[in-house]
Amino acid sequence: KxxxxxxxxxxxKTRGQQVTLSCSPISGHRSVSWYQQTPGQGLQFLFEYFSxxxxxxxxxxxxxxxxxxxxxxxxxxxSTLELGDSALYLCASSLGGSGAxxxxxxxxxGPGTRLTVL
Amino acid sequence: xxxxxxxxxxxxxxxxxxxxxxCVYETRDTTYYLFWxxxxxxxxxxxxxxxxxxxxxxEISGRYSWNFQKSTSSFNFTITAxxxxxxxxxxxALSEAYTGRRALTFxxxxxxxxxx
Numbered sequence: 001k002x003x004x005x006x007x008x009x010x011x012x013k014t015r016g017q018q019v020t021l022s023c024s025p026i027s028g029h030r031s032v033s034w035y036q037q038t039p040g041q042g043l044q045f046l047f048e049y050f051s052x053x054x055x056x057x058x059x060x061x062x063x064x065x066x067x068x069x070x071x072x073x074x075x076x077x078x079s080t081l082e083l084g085d086s087a088l089y090l091c092a093s094s095l096g097g098s099g100a101x102x103x104x105x106x107x108x109x110g111p112g113t114r115l116t117v118l
Numbered sequence: 119x120x121x122x123x124x125x126x127x128x129x130x131x132x133x134x135x136x137x138x139x140x141c142v143y144e145t146r147d148t149t150y151y152l153f154w155x156x157x158x159x160x161x162x163x164x165x166x167x168x169x170x171x172x173x174x175x176x177e178i179s180g181r182y183s184w185n186f187q188k189s190t191s192s193f194n195f196t197i198t199a200x201x202x203x204x205x206x207x208x209x210x211a212l213s214e215a216y217t218g219r220r221a222l223t224f225x226x227x228x229x230x231x232x233x234x
Contacts, residue, residue, distance in 0.1 A: 033220055043209065043224035056219045088161060094220055106153070107220060109163035 002027065004093045004110035012116045018079040021113045025072050025093030031055075032074040033107060034066060037088040046089075049074050050096045081117045088112045120145045120212050124225035131200055132233050139195045139228045141210030147171075149215040152186065152193045153222065157207045166208075169193060171215065200232045 005024045013019050025032050033056075034046040045058040049068035066076040078085055092107035121144040131137045143152065154166040167177065169186050177184045181198045197204055207229045211222040 031220060033222075035222070042226050043211075043222075045221040045223070048220050056221050058221065090163060092163075092220075092222075106165050106168050107222065108165060109155075111160065111162045114161075 004091055004108055006089075006091050006110040006113050008113060009111065010114050010116075012118065013081050014118050015081055015083060017081050018077060019081060019115060020075055020077045021089055021091075021115070023074045023076075023091030023093075023110060025074070025091075026108055029093040029095055029108075030072050031094045031096030032068055032072065033092040033094070034074070034076050035090045035092065036060075037090060037112070038084075038086070043090075046076065078115075083117050086115060086117045088114050120147075120150075120223040122210050122212050122223055122225035124208075124210055124228050126228045127226070128229040128231070130231045130233065133202060134199050135232075136196060136198050137200050137230065137232075139197075139208050139210075139230070141193045141195065141225060143191050143193065143210070143212050145212060147214055151213045151215050153211040153213070154184065154193075154195050155209045155211060155224075157209065157227070159206070163209070166195075197230075200230075202232050202234050205230060205232045 007022045031050045033048040035043050037043045046060055047054055047066050048056040052068045063079045068074045090112045091110045094107045123142045150171045152169045156164045156166055167184055174186050174188055183196045185194045207227045209227045210225045213222050
């Protein structure tokens with residue numbers, strides 16, 4: 001079974017530009033979550049999508065947005081990039097569901113996209 | 119609000135030593151999940167274990183063992199007979215249970231260096 005894939009793996013942008021990152025979850029997984037990892041703030045939750053709907057959102061400005069497609073693939077977009085957006089962006093895939101199904105909750109992470117903003 | 123504290127920033131041991139990574143958490147939820155993840159230099163977070171808040175049984179998997187104590191809000195991780203391949207950053211994390219909300223709250227991580 002293929003794991004979580006993220007593209008691109010590395011990205012260099014300049015301040016003010018926008019960027020789109022892509023995540024393909026494990027086949028059959030319907031939930032995709034995004035995390036930002038920086039040396040200063042550590043690992044922080046950005047948002048989660050399930051069945052094309054944003055189900056949960058972390059404490060990030062509106063410049064950070066995402067979406068999920070009918071095949072569960074997800075994209076996140078960062079507009080008007082700032083130097084502080086330089087980070088490793090990790091995508092996590094899980095089965096999804098709620099109630100009892102939510103207990104099947106381990107998340108499997110992709111290799112990440114390393115974004116550098118100059 | 120949830121919070122996870124990993125007070126040990128970095129630990130260095132010699133191969134074959136046992137090492138324990140500490141994790142203390144805070145949550146107002148009565149049901150929750152605790153996790154441990156390993157992040158090798160490649161960057162990918164590798165899932166190690168998930169523990170339900172209502173299951174305080176300790177768990178052993180090969181050289182790995184976990185000690186969950188609800189009374190002290192701790193979920194410690196022990197590696198027995200450490201190996202160089204265990205060198206990585208280890209993260210403890212916490213999430214809600216039964217709500218379908220999967221946001222993980224991570225600790226700051228503990229960097230483990232196992233010297234040959």
